[in-house]
Amino acid sequence: MSQTQAVSATSGAALERLQSELLRARIDRARRLTEDQRLAEAFALTHGALVRMHEGAMAELDAVDPAVGWQEVRRRLERLRRARVRNVVPPVGPPATSQSVAR
């Protein structure tokens, strides 16, 4: 193993360890919350994400009217959703016996 490969392998292992520690911390923190507290936190994260998206759109477009920023956010979210639909993994397991809505 070359020196570069050895450094890379060490960094990789260190990175994995760090990822694992971060995940453990997130799990432990979530465990200390009630179901409703976790849900409330998801709402707060959602608000924050939307506000940041809006601020980013306003800055990029050099817009003054907030509605212009929201219109751009709407367009970007729609594009993301379309990409997600296109990239879906084919479902596994037996298909439904009926593809209709009715039971």
Added chain:
Amino acid sequence: MTVEQLAAAVIDACEAAGVEHMLTGAFATSLYGVPRSTSDVDVVVDAAAGEPIQRVMARLAPLVVFDPQVQFDTLTWGRRHVGSTRTDPPLLIELFALFDDAFVQHQFKRRRRLVLPSIGRAAWVPQPEDLVVQKLRWGRAKDLDDARDVLAVQGFERFDLGAIRSWCLLHGTTDRLDAVLAAIPAE
């Protein structure tokens, strides 16, 4: 309108229309796993009687514009109606029609009602074990992370892993289950 206000409006619309329902998606994941953001409210609606989805959509019409075209979801095999809020910020609502699939029916029958002060309502949500099976079945990277997080936060020791494995065997997702269990960092 906030995402919690939209969720409350959907619950109210379903109840006023007399339609059985269950919140799913990121809502359910955040209840049981690691909270994450979402701009979607996903609801499974029992379509057994009449035109229940149309009744729900009609009640939501002042708040939500629905796509007139019904979408067939290649991931869940179900039909869904997608709408977005009329006001900003833009939020999405997806109404999934309950359909004739053994697991989908099982999950819906076992749903639980939970009082959620953060939305000021009681809501029907899936059991955590069923959410894990569903996420493993869908199998996108995000779904597998969600399954891992629910197993880790709830503590998989308290789950009926035998039942989860049975569904995974039927769905061909046993490898995914083993992979997410192995990915849970040691305490």
